[in-house]
Amino acid sequence: MRYKKKRLLRSALVAATAFIGISSAQAAAGLQHVTANSSVTYAKTKYPIVFTHGMFGFTRIGFDSFGMDYFYQILPDLARNGANTFAAQVSPLESTEVRGEQLLVQVEDVLAITGQPKVNLIGHSHGGPTTRYIAAVKPQYVASVTGVAGTYRGSLVADKIQANKGINSIFGILGDKLLAPIITWAEGNSSLPNSVDASLTAISEKGSAAFNAKFPTTAMANDCNKAGAKVDNGVYYYSWTGTAQATNVLDVLDSIITQLGPLAYANKDNDGLVGRCSTHIGQVIRDDYNHNHLDEVNMVFGLRSIFSPDPVALYRQHANRLKLQGL
Template identity: 65%
Template sequence: MYKTKKIAHSISLLGLVACIGFTTSSVTAGVLSVNTTAQSTYAKTKYPLLFTHGMFGFSRVGVAEFGLDYWYQILPDLARNGATTFAAQISPLESTEVRGEQLLQQVEEVMAITGKPKVNLIGHSHGGPTIRYVEAVKPQYVASLTGVGATFRGSKVADDLLSSQTGSQLLSIATDYIIGPLITFAEGNPSLKSDLKASLTSISEKGSQVFNQKYPTTALASDCSKSGASSNNGIYYYSWTGTSQVTNVIDVADSAISLLAPISYISTDNDGLVARCSTHFGKVIRDNYDWNHLDEVNQVLGLRGLFSPDPVDVYRQHANRLKLQGL
């Protein structure tokens, strides 16, 4: 039975990477900026917004006119409402430290482009710990951190995959030499390397505990029944997550990964990949949206539950929250 669970994890994850990996085209390497005519100032924050993807993520595959953004429809909407927005282009699979160093360079690039001394960082999934790394090494660059379905305390899915030697080896071959390079080629930056084992180790519960001990933060409480600090030294902390699994049967890629966490946790108190507890960070905006892990970034192509909130609206409202906070 235990071995069967491991095989199910591997097959489901392979299904996800297959759906993402074989979309091709190219964009210029570096941060992806969104330029459009602003129609309002509702989301016009003081500092630019820099979005950071999770595992198997990308900024955009294809071109603006015909392509797929990881943060589907979210950045253009923010730009139309006055925000200055960028999507980071970092390794789809790597350790938090490696991804963090890549992100740090892009933070400095955004600061140079905009002339602003700080940025608001938003990270999904593994993007959460990744933005935390930037704050840990260069806190003067950061106005706020926002985690979305973030693996701040890790995901047991990663621990289970790592414990299955056969499954992890199969995934590593597929991802490190085929899927990862296809993703980075498709977004126009093939120099970015992939390391599935390093990525899984970083987002595992054990690896996350090591990271949090090395880079402590007041935004993470001692346990999930308590609240972390909402700010520290002028840096503000926010988070939210979903707690649904299969939300739209038409969304095949979405459904393929949404049962991984329930298998690992033997519960449904998660978004299909990450437990609710793991995502709590700073001021928790909400921790029970009717979304699964990909719905949180409006993927795939905006498919979600019929009566669930529109993620685009939630990000727009959050930008206004940052604006009102003077960020």
């Protein structure tokens, strides 16, 4: 059953910043809308862009004046360059289909707010399959799907956690009883359901295979080393990822988390959590950026290797790519 909205569309809570007039507002049921007074059109896509976070994700923790976005500094930068940007709030821990139904409600909100018939969806990590769910059940709403380190074929890290009863129990307690409730409370939406088991199953290799069998797409080739279709059922597909782990000694959280991938895969052909091949869908823009799983969304607070490309610039360039494609 479609996830039901808990609140009516409400007045924007706007905080203008700097001379370009960045505004961030909560539009509906956790949907964050970021706009800017700017004449720049470099990233001005035909259709609005909707971002979707991954596991343990959020839109914003804190306030406009002091807080941290999951896609850190990315939406304001796109807005300054002409894009109409939104960030969706879905359960930090849930199945792809539950998260997908939550996202579908917010996509319909965006369509109503903007008057546009379609959106460009960008999902990080579990946000990748979550956005693909919309393309599967409501392709008429979707101009494009872009996966950034999307868990399209799953993460072996999830399989390893589920296979270890002790670690799985600890992970369940921390996720279900502590971290997820704190995240949803901090975002002002404590009613969002959460399930570590459903989340891990969804992003596991086995669970991902089941999802892909239920919702097949030619954008994913049978062999992840081969190219999938760039366009399927009228929807354009793009993807990119990194293959780095610890990238900045100051980012302690990031450095700890991104050791899970090498331990699970017994190699470094991953971004610390998701294998490179798993992220391939549609047109693979690049699959070896010097980014780890959190660098890909410019977390934490933009700490990354000084030798890596600016994640914010990658999203700006991609918005221009969508614009030039007529999306």
